[in-house]
Amino acid sequence: MSPLPRYRSWxxxxxxxxxxxxxxxxxxxxxxxxxxxRDGGDGWTISEVLGHLADTDSYFLARARALVEGGDxxxxxxxxVDERVKEAGYAEQDAMELLQRWLNASAAYHxxxxxxxxDDEELxxxxxxxxxxxxxxxxxxxxxxxxxxxxxxHQIVKIIRS
Numbered sequence: 001m002s003p004l005p006r007y008r009s010w011x012x013x014x015x016x017x018x019x020x021x022x023x024x025x026x027x028x029x030x031x032x033x034x035x036x037x038r039d040g041g042d043g044w045t046i047s048e049v050l051g052h053l054a055d056t057d058s059y060f061l062a063r064a065r066a067l068v069e070g071g072d073x074x075x076x077x078x079x080x081v082d083e084r085v086k087e088a089g090y091a092e093q094d095a096m097e098l099l100q101r102w103l104n105a106s107a108a109y110h111x112x113x114x115x116x117x118x119d120d121e122e123l124x125x126x127x128x129x130x131x132x133x134x135x136x137x138x139x140x141x142x143x144x145x146x147x148x149x150x151x152x153x154h155q156i157v158k159i160i161r162s
Contacts, residue, residue, distance in 0.1 A: 004139065005118035011142045012114055018149035019106050025156055026050070026099050035095050039159050044085065046159055049152050050098035051090030052081065057105040060145060061112055067126055067138055068116065106149075113142060 026046060029035070035046055044052070062074040077084060090098060116123060116138070127135040 002119075002121060004121065004124065008118060008124070008139070008142060011146045012110060014146040015106075015110055015142075015149060018146065018153050019103065019110075022050075022053075022149070022153050022156060023099065023103060025153070025160065026095060029095075029160065034160055037159050037162055039155050039162075044155070044159075045091045045095075046156055047093050047095045047098050048085050048090040049155055049159075050095060050102050051088055051093065052085050053149065053152055054098065054102035054105045055084065055088075056148060057102065057109045057145075060141060061105070061109040063128070064109070064112055064138060064141065067128060068123065073128060109145075113138075 029046075038045055039049075059074055065071070066073045079087070124138045127137055
């Protein structure tokens with residue numbers, strides 16, 4: 001029997017823990033000046049991180065649905081992540097509202113992934129279409145998702161500690 005279903009459950013658990021940790025960190029910031037700090041000189045604010053996380057989980061949910069249902073993957077904007085974050089104006093938006101937006105997007109994404117049959121290797125290894133990066137599978141996406149959230153959790157910690 002393949003160990004992949006067990007690995008997927010670990011990835012989902014890591015995603016859930018990342019979500020809870022980010023929620024706890026951001027919700028317990030008592031100094032509002034922290035929300036004006038950036039990750040490095042021209043890096044992101046916490047609001048920008050949260051907006052980006054919400055965008056990413058919304059995109060990943062749409063992409064996962066397309067892979068499962070055989071539809072067309074969502075189209076990218078052709079812009080860099082930094083360009084999209086700046087254009088969205090997340091730095092000027094309320095961090096608590098962006099946190100809630102991300103928590104909602106993340107919960108929907110996690111719920112969808114958790115609803116998929118753990119042992120359907122054909123489903124989890126189904127490659128994406130050419131316009132969606134080609135061979136990127138649901139297995140690849142769930143691994144990336146857990147790492148992505150952890151990477152931004154670390155970024156938030158750096159902002160808070162700066």
